[in-house]
Amino acid sequence: MKEYAPAQLRNVGLFSHGGAGKTTLSEALLYRAGAITRMGSVVDGNTTTDFDPDELKRQMSVSLAVAPLEWQGHKINLIDTPGYADFYGEVSEAARVADSALILIDAVAGPQVGTDAVWKRTAHLPRLLVINKMDRENSDYRSALDSLRERYGKGVVPLAFPICAALWTFSKARRTWRATSPPSQYPIPSRRP
Numbered sequence: 001m002k003e004y005a006p007a008q009l010r011n012v013g014l015f016s017h018g019g020a021g022k023t024t025l026s027e028a029l030l031y032r033a034g035a036i037t038r039m040g041s042v043v044d045g046n047t048t049t050d051f052d053p054d055e056l057k058r059q060m061s062v063s064l065a066v067a068p069l070e071w072q073g074h075k076i077n078l079i080d081t082p083g084y085a086d087f088y089g090e091v092s093e094a095a096r097v098a099d100s101a102l103i104l105i106d107a108v109a110g111p112q113v114g115t116d117a118v119w120k121r122t123a124h125l126p127r128l129l130v131i132n133k134m135d136r137e138n139s140d141y142r143s144a145l146d147s148l149r150e151r152y153g154k155g156v157v158p159l160a161f162p163i164c165a166a167l168w169t170f171s172k173a174r175r176t177w178r179a180t181s182p183p184s185q186y187p188i189p190s191r192r193p
Helices: 022-033 051-056 087-097 114-122 141-152 163-167
Strands: 009-016 065-071 073-078 102-108 127-132 168-172 176-179
Touching: 009 022, 009 087, 009 114, 022 073, 022 102, 087 114, 102 114, 102 141, 114 141, 127 141, 141 168
Parallel strands: 009 073, 009 102, 102 127
Antiparallel strands: 065 073, 168 176
């Protein structure tokens, strides 16, 4: 087993309201880092961090799980937490040992009650908000971002703005894309000739 200096160790907590995609994101990060050879699925019951029979039956996390990966010479311990209020003790435990917090927000629902709870619980940590599930019908990046700014202040700044969210909205029911114009607070730079 490879040994790491303390400066090379990171504990990253994955937090959110229930069903925002923490376990799926942890699978994707593990896969991308080469820690696993295929991505598991919550629906199929073969994810790395949901292994308890109760979690498999419910198709949701009921306890925190640690998933280590190596990235650019650092060992990163992903701490996948449950999102439902019944298991908030696990969230508190994870927040206590995490170096930073990755808070996921569902792009359709926006910030929810569980989001507010983890926002307060992780106030002592550096936090990164991730608007997830952009591929879902009725996902709205701008609305989610506006809701986050309204709840948590103007310090919420987008690091990346998905271009399709600015220009197009997809309707799975109609199987079509429709053009939308971005609001003035998120202007899209015009192309130079």
